[in-house]
Amino acid sequence: MYYSNLNIHIxxxxxxxxxxxxxxxVPQRFTITVRTFSKLTPESLKQYDLLILDGITGIQEDEIKKGLKEDAKVILYGNGEELANLQKKLGQQYEDLWIKPCQWDFITARLEHLLNKIKLEKDLWITQNYLDTAMDSIPDLIWFKDIRGAHLKVNQAFCEAVGKTKEDIQGRGHYYIWDLEPEEYAKGEYVCLETEEEVLRRKETCLFDERVKSKNGLRQFKTYKSPIFGQDGQVLGTVGIAHDVTDLQNMGTELEIVLQSMPFAILVKNSDGIILNINRKFSEYFGVSAEEMAGLDYDSWLEKLNYKFTDRQTDGCMEIAIQTDGQEHILEFHKEPIYDIFSDLVGEICICREVTVERALEQQILHNSHTDFLTGLYNRRYFYEYMAENRKDRKISMIYMDMDGFKQVNDTWGHKAGDEALILAARTMEACFPDAFVTRLGGDEFLITILGCCELAILQERAQGLLYKMEEAFSECGALEQLSASIGIAQSRDPQADIDTVLRWSDMALYRAKEQGGGRCCVYCSALDY
Incomplete structure (x- = not known):
């Protein structure tokens, strides 16, 4: 909105x-400042917007014309002779005549009429300025044409495209503006005559793909054209907006070459998620053709793959697992945005890479780092990691087991027999405690950990059952029949009890079982009151 003050000099x-x-x-958004001078002076001819002259005295005719502001309004006030004299001196440089004698209401009414006219001129100017500024701020080509096809108004982008000024373009047609040869104009080639006629015939906005011959060579445009209607409903002309997509289409050709030569499966979609293209690798991998995929909604197509997300999701990268041919395949989808020459997002390119083998190797490496190589049980280092992540506020029970006579087996039958004993012990513990976290702490020492509530009596019963199973398993192997096992049990009712403290209690209970001859189970009794 604008605000204006009018200086009225009388x-x-x-x-x-x-x-x-x-x-x-006074009209809205206007104020007036009124000053009266007794005679016409150079001061009264300065800084005014509206001048009311009641006769002219004390100044020469040439000074009057020289002093009058070019864009200001002048009202002549006087009797018939005075007005005739004023008109003779000023020529046509006046806006209104007020003939004496004038009624008060007449002067007020005529002035209000003039003020409204000034406001209308101001509104027209500001509206025109708004339109010109808006048009010149848009990078697309914009033009208005009359019913004959003459250009009435264009923006700066249009001028740059044709290499001419607005003044040079105004009132001219395609033949001159685009520097067309007569035969080209006669044929309508590169002139857009057919599309103009269609808009005038249909009387509605239409979208066209048009090729235009410009000073920079042929250009491809996406063009919107709309009819302009008069108050009587008749078409007065058209308005057009053209978006240059030449560079984008050239980029599409280059992208197609790159797509087809890439060793990865690639999919291209637009900003609405509609699939535009896929490469040969994508067709081979998913068993679909480019024709089948074109026009499909990307999310709908992905949903039909019957996939599930993995736990490896990052910004710009999606990893899914799908079932094909009865096997699970893990796919990594990496997305990159595609922008046009105006930095507008026009789509995305999705690169699909199978990482099934890679993830399997990672899992194997992770598993190896967490487990004991010989027995497959969890190792001491992972025991502490697991407890830190999973214990939370739960109570804890530990069964510390050690084999009796293990050194003698190694010394008598060799390390291979000792390894067999360790593996046999591991499998027996897993079978007896499938719900527990079983760890090989080192050598022939093992730890069975149970998180959550567990009755001590039940725990002792299960531990005693483990000893029986161990004895039974060892007796079936001649080299190991002399082996037995000892167990120490410790529990903590305090969910915040230190892990190493409970572990030390179970080790103390195991030591007591050993002292009593082995092959038995002991409980660290003091822990019951902790």
Whole structure:
């Protein structure tokens, strides 16, 4: 919105005029400042927007014309002879005539009419300025044409495309503006005549793909054209907006070459998620053709793959697992945005890479780092990691087991027999405690950990059952029949109890079982009151 102050200068011997002027209703967003001079002076000819002359005295004719502001309004006030004299001196440089004697209401009404006219001119100018600024701020080509096809208004982008100024373009047609040869114009080639006729015939906005011959060679445009209607409903002309997609289409050709030569499966979609293209590798991998995929919604197509997300999701990268041919395949989808020459997002390119073998190797490496190579049980280092992540506020029970006579087996039958004993012990513990976390702490020492509530009596019963199973398993192997096992049990009712403290309790209970001859189970009793 604009706000404007009008300076009204009155040259008169009467105060009547100033009073009548100040009674006039001022238009919205306007204010007025009124000053009265007794005679016409250089000062009264400066800094005014509206001048009311009640006769001219004290200044020469050439000074009057020289002093009048070019864009200001002048009102002549006087009797018939005075007005004739004023008209002779000023020529056509006046806006209105007020003939004496004038009624107060007449002056007020005529001034209000003039103020509204000034406001209308101001509104028209600001609207025109808004339109020109908006049009020149848009990078697309914009033009208005009359019913004959003459260009009435264009923006700066249009001028740059044709290499001409707005003044040079105004009122001219395609033949001149685009520097077309007569035969080209006659054929309608590169002229867009057919599309103009279609808009005028259909009387609605239409979208066209048009090729235009410009000073920079042939250009491809996406063009919107709309009819302009008069108050009587008749078409007065058209308005057009053209978006240059030449570079984008060239990029599409280059992208196609790159797509087809890439060793990865690649999919291209637009900003609405509609699939535009896929490469040969994608067709081979998913068993679909480019024709089948074109036009499909990307999310709908992905949903039909019957996939599930893995736990490896990052920004710009999606990893899914799908079932094909009865096997699970893990796919990594990496997405990159595609922008046009105006930095507008026009789509995305999705690169699909199978990482099944890679993930399997990672899992194997992770498993190896967490487990004991010989027995496959969890190792001491992972025991602490697991407890830190999973214990939370749960109570804890530990069964510490050690084999009796293990060194003698190694010394007598060799390390191979000792390894067999360790493996046999591991499998037996897993079978007896499938719900527990079983760890090989080192050598022939093992730890069975149970998180959550567990009755001590039940725990002792299960531990005793483990000893029986161990004895039974060892007795079936001649080299190991002399082996037995000892167990120490410790529990903590305090969910915040230190892991190493409970482990030390179970080790103390195991030591007591060993002292009592082995092959038995002991409980660290003091832990019951902790």
């Amino acid at each position: 040259v008169s011997q009467e105060s009547f005029l100033e009073s009548a002027v100040k009674k006039a209703a």
